[in-house]
Amino acid sequence: MxxxxxxxxxxxxxxxxxxxxxxxxxxxxxxxxxxxxxxxxxxxxxxxxxxxxxxxxxxxxxxxxxxxxxxxxxxxxxxxxxxxxxxxxxxxxxxxxxxxxxxxxxxxxxxxxxxxxxxxxxxxxxxxxxxxxxxxxxxLVFKPKILEEARRRMHRSLEAAGLAESPDLTVVTVHVRRTDYISYVKSRYGLAPLTATYFHRAFNYFRKRFAHPVFLVTTDDKKWCEDHILGPDVLYAGSQDPSVDIALLSQGNHTIVSFGTFGFVSAFLGKGMIVHPENNPTYNCESSGVTLSVPVS
Known part of the structure; x- marks a missing residue:
């Protein structure tokens, strides 16, 4: 190391x-x-x-x-x-x-x-x-129309939850990848898909450290998110456009990612902490002050 x-x-x-x-x-x-x-x-x-x-x-x-x-x-x-x-x-x-x-x-x-x-x-x-x-x-600088759409979706989600004008709001963007990646990580790395436990632990990490955190989710499996992790401070803000979702994820104060490079590059273009699964094969080491691993079960 x-x-x-x-x-x-x-x-x-x-x-x-x-x-x-x-x-x-x-x-x-x-x-x-x-x-x-x-x-x-x-x-x-x-x-x-x-x-x-x-x-x-x-x-x-x-x-x-x-x-x-x-x-x-x-x-x-x-x-x-x-x-x-x-x-x-x-x-x-x-x-x-x-x-x-x-x-x-x-x-x-x-x-x-x-x-x-x-x-x-x-x-x-x-x-x-x-x-x-x-x-x-x-x-890598996003085209203005992509960044504008990402920020519009963020604001719309916050506004719908009555949080757009909240003082001291800490926005944590969240990438939940499932669909094709469930079989991929199982066959390639022998890993089970991430459960709600991982995401709730990651949410709680920020809830303990900030007065007003809000979690904006982008995902390829909205139904699973609605059933397992969405709530008053966990909001869906994604789109069907990968470029917009990457831009959106990069706009948070911090980022929670799942497996894969999509979440990492989104967080990399952003700022703040990058929280990832403890057994994420993409992360070979911890970078002090930048990344944090969270147990998945």
Whole structure:
């Protein structure tokens, strides 16, 4: 854990190399699998390599297409363009990160890549990303219409509950993912779906610490939430649009997440505490003052 924290330090940002005038420099390109949450975390992971080590980066057309529907500042060049050819060597993200880190320790002023790489997995290295949260959260800026709709839904939910004008309100956004993820976490990790116990424990953590907390839920299973966790201070505020839900989740003072990258990237773009299930396989360690694990049963 000590080495991980050191590697993820955001104390210094490597100066950006020129990305347009020097086509001879190798680069890294990211795999573009998965849906919006995966694409966002893969993009953030790639941006981490650029900011920390100063390497050239590129993305594929699918990632560009998905991200530009929700965000207005996706500037990274496309793989396959003049200076970012298809000739790359496959590598796992963690292996490339360690290679860059070890090189940078001994040669901080030298360019760390001798060849171009294609990152072939779905990286979302939370313990590396969290120290860079403040800086990296600015590389994905929601389009105004998406952010406006998210804030409108938040206000409408608070207003319907008579809480819109409450003083000292602490808004905690909550992601409840079920449907497809129930079978996925069972087959991939041997985990049971989250029960109401986890969410109520997470709610109580904030109820004990703030005078007026309110919990705004986005979910892919509204009926389950209505039956198990909604109440006077637990309100449904979600939509059928993943972009709007991610924006909404990012607007809370704190965030409670379930399994998966969707909840994490939403919380990462926000602020405050990120509360997650104790056995969440995505979180390899606790980041003091930022994340908190809560027992699920």
């Amino acid at each position: 000590r080495d991980t924290a050191r590697q993820g330090s955001a104390a210094a940002i490597h100066p950006y190399p020129c990305i347009s005038s020097d086509c001879s420099r190798p680069f890294a390109v990211m795999f573009d699998g998965g849906r919006l949450g995966n694409q966002m975390c893969q993009y953030l992971s790639l941006m981490l390599l650029r900011k920390q080590f100063g390497i050239k980066i590129a993305i594929r057309a699918k990632m560009k297409r998905i991200l530009t529907t929700s965000f207005e500042n996706v500037w990274v060049p496309l793989n396959g363009s003049k200076c970012f050819t298809q000739h790359t060597q496959r590598i796992l993200y963690r292996n490339l990160y360690n290679q860059l880190f070890n090189f940078n320790e001994g040669n901080p002023e030298a360019y760390p890549l001798s060849k171009s790489y294609f990152i072939s997995n779905y990286p979302c290295p939370i313990e590396l990303l969290l120290p860079w949260r403040e800086k990296l959260s600015k590389v």
